[in-house]
Amino acid sequence: MYGSCTSPEHVLDLIRSRGIQIVDLRFTDLPGTWQHASLPASQLSLADFERGIGFDGSSIRGFQAIEESDMLLVPDPTTAFIDPFAAVPTLVMICNVVDPETRQPYARDPRYVAQKAERYLRDLGIADTSFWGPEIEFFIFDHVSYEVLPYRMGFAIDSREGYWNSGRNDGTPNLGYTIRPKEGYFPAPPHDTFQDIRSEAALLLEQIGVPVEMHHHEVATAGQGEIDMRRDTLTAMADKVMIYKYVIKNVARKHGCTATFMPKPLFGDNGNGMHTHQSLWRDGTNLFYAACHYAELSELALSYIAGLLTHVDALLALTSPTTNSYKRLVPHYEAPVNVAFSKRNRSACIRIPMYTTGPENAAAKRVEFRPPDPSCNPYLAFAAMLMAGLDGIQRRLDASRFGPLDVNTYQLPPEQAAQVKSVPGSLGAALEALERDHDWLLEGNVFTRDLLETWVSYKREKELREVEVRPHPYEFYLYFDI
Incomplete structure (x- = not known):
């Protein structure tokens, strides 16, 4: 369904033929959460695809000030799909955000940043297409509670698979098939209790128009999973990441569970990553493949790698953008903390997959950038990774130092080990790096200074500072009796 409509007229025909009653308009705020507003399908006209539909931009995180709040949502007909969770027949469209006075795309609209990055790639003449394949991990829990009060704070998580339940003896049956820490990769049922939930989510994604390659349990205990989508172009894949998260959360809720993409909800086990596979193409040819080089990588691909690793500190402010991200990026949890590249090596920031080799598999050649996690805004994260790689190509950066x-x-x-650089250890360090190193993001006006300043300010004031000023439960363990 996603991508099957080609025009506003096609969307209106679909509404009539499928008996659609509600049209739901979706867009992404600056931190990366879907927002939406709905209208009766009878009210949607061809003119709305040109003039847009008004909303209050001052109430959206990272958008407008109150004195300039009026903004427009312009539906993209190519993104239309039928919502599989709505009881009332509902058609969803992802929107671009437009300034009503200038009629220009809004510079802080994350989707517009992604579109500009794709246009910049074509304008440079290096390639005409970039392909993206994120591996998005998540947890499905049976229970989560948390509170943040001046006199009490904490959280509690429970999962039927959690190893801590192996000794539960509360009068209800305990069947014993819990998953030990770091032993969740690929065990069959009855250990894997979320097979059907993942299967249902995968089939719904396919129904929506998001092709799925496979799904499986992931390494951690307590219901960690992954569903792999087939690669797509940059903006389209960012759209699909938003659809993916929506589907996983709502399928879990349907089954009385809750899903989270938080990078590190559990101490002592693997966190949720978003390892991102990427490649550049021109005229249907994969520019990253070269038979005679290391891991069958072209010189262009090696320069792209050098760009990612040269700018990794700043890049993480957009690809690993939460305080919780840096609780995942610690050694020994398959966390890519080492600024290096390697084939088949999951301890390096960049891995070159070697599942398939040889000229007959040239289309599969790609690089996997492993530090990102699914707390990121995919439009901004993909655009930033592309810009870092393109900077490496344009400046012919040398990957051999990594x-x-x-x-x-x-x-x-x-x-x-001391000679191998590590990624930043905190969100604060990554934000400082972004302030120092961001000119490459401004090329082609893909990112703007205003957007980057807004991003850094929001992250510091609304997230980093708020976490830093609050007592942590472990501080009581360390210091209460001091």
Whole structure:
């Protein structure tokens, strides 16, 4: 369904033929959460696809000030799909945000940033297409509660699969098939209790128009899973990430569970990553493939890698953009904390998958950037990764200073380990890096100074500072009796 409509007229025909009663308009705020407003299908006209539909931009995180609040949503007909969760027949369209006075796209609209990044790629003449394949991990919990009060704060998580339930003896049956920490990768039922939920989500994604390659349980205990989508172009894949998160959350809720994409909800086990596969193409040819080089990577691909790793500190402010992200980016949880590249090596920031090799598999050649997590805004994160890679190509940056490092970097002798740079250890450090190193993001007016300043300010004031000023429960463990 997503991508099957080609025009506003096609959308109106679909509304009539499918008996659609409600049209739901979706857009993404600056931090990366879907927002929506609905109208009776009878009220949608061809003119709305040109003039847009008004909303209050001052009530959206990271958007307008109150004195300039009026904004417009312009539906993109190519994004139309029928909402599988709505009891009332509902058609969803993803929208672009437009300034009503200038009639220009809104510079802080994340989707517009992604569209500009794709246009910049074509304008440079390096490639005409970039392909993206994020591996988005999530947890499905049976219970979560949290509170943040001046005199009490904390959280509680429970899962039928959680290893901490192996000794539960509360009068209800305990069947014993819990999953030990770090042993959740690929166990069959009865250990994997969320097979049907993931299958239902995968089939709904396919029904919506988001092709799925596979799904499976992930490494962590307590219901960690992953559903892999087939690659797509930058903006389309960012749209699909938003659809993916919507589907997972609502399927879980339907089954009395709750899903989270929080990077590190559990201490002592793997967190949720969003390893992002990417490649550049021109005239139907994968520019990242070269038979005679390391891991069958072209010189262009190696320069792209060098761009990602040169700007990694600043890049993480957009790809790993929460305080919780840096509780995931610690050694020994398959976390890519080492600024290096390597084939088949999951301890490096960049892995070159080697599942398929040879000229007959040239289309599969890609690089996997592993630090991102699903707390990011996918439109901004994909655009930023592309811009970093393109900077590496344009400046012909040398990847050799970052590897290849074909060893387990966690087991290097101390003197060698000290020579391998690590990613930033906190959101504050990543934001400082973005303030120092961002000119490459401004090329082609893809990102604007206003957007970056707004991003840094929002993250510091609304997230980083609010976390820093609150006592942490572990501080009581450490210091209460001091």
